[in-house]
Amino acid sequence: MDTQDVLNEFRAAGALREGHFVLSSGLHSPVFLQKNLVFMDGARCERLCKALAEKITALVGSVDVAISPAVGGIIPGYETAKHLNVRSMYVEREGGEFKLRRGFHVEPGEKVVMVEDIVTTGLSSRECIAAIEAAGGAVVAAACIVDRSGGKADVGVPLIALASLDVPAWPADALPPELAAIPVEDPGSRRLAK
Numbered sequence: 001m002d003t004q005d006v007l008n009e010f011r012a013a014g015a016l017r018e019g020h021f022v023l024s025s026g027l028h029s030p031v032f033l034q035k036n037l038v039f040m041d042g043a044r045c046e047r048l049c050k051a052l053a054e055k056i057t058a059l060v061g062s063v064d065v066a067i068s069p070a071v072g073g074i075i076p077g078y079e080t081a082k083h084l085n086v087r088s089m090y091v092e093r094e095g096g097e098f099k100l101r102r103g104f105h106v107e108p109g110e111k112v113v114m115v116e117d118i119v120t121t122g123l124s125s126r127e128c129i130a131a132i133e134a135a136g137g138a139v140v141a142a143a144c145i146v147d148r149s150g151g152k153a154d155v156g157v158p159l160i161a162l163a164s165l166d167v168p169a170w171p172a173d174a175l176p177p178e179l180a181a182i183p184v185e186d187p188g189s190r191r192l193a194k
């Protein structure tokens with residue numbers, strides 16, 4: 001499955017949104033990939049995550065566990081882990097910081113693939129990887145359905161992306177006037193609890 005195939009799945013799900021969005025990183029963009037509209041369809045989610053699992057296996061071989069950052073990473077993380085035939089866990093924010101909770105546990109040195117839904121700056125991936133390492137896991141690779149940094153995001157380990165796009169995004173103080181004129185939406189969960 002290549003970038004065009006992935007984009008076709010997002011398009012068919014109505015998940016390629018246009019407007020004015022503030023992203024998890026605080027950057028602003030005219031485009032938002034509303035992945036939940038993709039993952040709510042089990043067959044569509046399975047097609048994407050099976051392909052991602054095959055890419056992970058081809059590039060890094062076997063792993064012991066897949067761990068994702070909540071909320072967006074939970075469903076693709078579970079589905080990808082199912083096709084890798086490994087345990088699936090997630091980290092979630094406690095006082096703003098990702099932690100393994102709910103009895104989730106990695107054995108020291110276990111090989112972990114970190115599975116994200118979307119990568120923009122790589123900040124959430126780096127935070128998730130730091131939490132996995134703090135719990136004793138060895139992160140051998142990161143994987144995502146869409147890398148919208150066009151390969152520029154550095155997450156500190158190899159990043160395996162099913163699709164790679166280069167989508168523009170700007171800091172709040174440098175918005176193009178046509179974007180600034182549109183009311184802003186904040187669709188993610190990073191700022192929800194604050």
Ligand SMILES: O=P(O)(O)OC[C@H]1O[C@H](OP(=O)(O)OP(=O)(O)O)[C@H](O)[C@@H]1O
Binds near residue numbers: 117118122188
């Ligand atoms: O690479 P980054 O710049 O970190 O951006 C990508 C992150 O943004 C979204 O999460 P968000 O925090 O918006 O919440 P969600 O997981 O609940 O959608 C997405 O799920 C990624 O985790």
Ligand SMILES: O=C(O)c1cc(=O)[nH]c(=O)[nH]1
Binds near residue numbers: 121
């Ligand atoms: O950077 C983000 O927060 C982000 C971008 C995007 O297109 N989709 C998403 O769920 N999050």
Ligand SMILES: [Mg+2]
Binds near residue numbers: 069072
């Ligand atoms: Mg997320």
